[in-house]
Amino acid sequence: MKRHLVLVLIILTTLLTSCSTVLNHKTYKVNISSNAPNSKVRVYDSIYDLPSKVEVERSKKELELELITETENLNYKVKPVWDPKFVFVNLSGFILAPVNYAVDLTNPKRFYYRKSIFLDTNDTIRTITPERITKGIENGFKRYFSTELSRQKGDLYVHLGLPFVNGFKFKPELEGSVNIVGMMGFTAGLDYYHTNKQFLSLRLSAVEDYNNPVPITEDPSETLNMPLSSVFVSLSNNHQFNRFSVGYGVAFARNMWEFVFKEEYQFIIMETKKRAHSAIGLVIPVHFTVFDNFNIGAIYRPTFYTFGHSTKFQYEHLLSLEFSYKFKIR
Incomplete structure (x- = not known):
């Protein structure tokens, strides 16, 4: 019995211990960047243009880096920290957790040196501690969200969009209110920057309420189908706030609703x-520029006055989530 118990403990120890030993490689890639323009970094015996993703060895020793700028060379030391796998995953061994840590403490x-290292030339302290790495990551996020896009007065862009999810609230004649969420559509238009921070946007959009992200053939088991679609032209003035843009304008829409009833497993329309x-x-329209000219956004289009409807003043809306891409033509 004791021999079996020892065997079980050995197996459990093998399966549950030394998580960082099993899960981590001897090397990993770290993102290195700097606020120095046209800078490079020397890691071990190799030189890399910044920003760059560099493969480094895991070690309890400090990582030595040499920042090469246009005016001077600066030496940095990065202190290692415990990998989260070592700190937290080893706890999965419960009663064997002390053994887990004992095994990993020899490896x-x-x-690791965190996932990102920022070399700040304005900082006189050249030893990067975990707190400074965290600060560098925070500064990186701040720089990302505060980045001013390169837009100039007179720039002209083509805007191509995919309204991927569409929420409809329409009121067809004599049918009451119809509320549906569907997919698919297409948008094309032009964005003209009349100042560095504002642009006029003229767009033509067509949206549908497909149930699937990719249109498929008709399901023969469906007996009732009520497709909704809308085509609209919009003109808006948009304000650019770093990576965000918010606009307001007018829209003219053509909303269409259809009721189709047929026999089950038959294509005979009744x-x-x-x-x-x-x-x-x-x-x-509200958009966020993720990178380069790729955007994600939301378009809210409320309408209040209808043509070709017995009720002239009524509220309807379309709310779309959109992926879009803009490219400059002038």
Whole structure:
């Protein structure tokens, strides 16, 4: 019995201990950047242009870096810290946790230098501690969100978008209120910067309420189908705040609703009716530039006055989540 117990403990120790020993490689890649323009960094015996992703060895020793700038060379030392796998995952062994830590404490793979290192030339302290690495990451986020896009007065961009998710609230004639969430659509337009921080946007959009992200063939088991679609033209003035843009403007829309009833597993249509009307209202686009000219955003389009409808003043809306890309043509 004791021999079996010892065997079980050995197996459990093998499976549950030394997480950093098993999960971590001897080397890993760290992102190194600096606020010095046109700078390079020497790591071991190699030189890399910054920013760069550099492969370094895990060790309990300090990582020595040499920042090479246009005016001077600066030497830095980065202190290692314990890898989160060593700190937290080893606890999964519960009663064997002390053994887990004992095994990993003999292995340099329990260390790392964080995922990102920022070399700040304005900082007179050249030894980078964990607190300074965290500060560098925070500064990196601040720089990312505070980045001013390179836009100039007179720039002209083509905007191509994919309204991927669309929420409809329409009121077809004699049908009451119809609320549906669907997918797919397309947007094309032009963005003209009349100042460095503002641009006029003229766009043509067509959206649908497909149930799937990719349109598929008709399901023969469905007996009732009520597709919604909308085509609209919008003109908005947009304000650029670093990576964010917020706009306001007017929109003219053509909303279409269809009712189709057929026999199950038959393509014989038993009943159909269509409703369509035009409407005028507002458009409020909000976008965030993720990188380069790729954006994600939301477009809110409320309308208040309808044409071709017995009720002239009524509220309808379309809310779309959009992926878009802009490229400069002038």
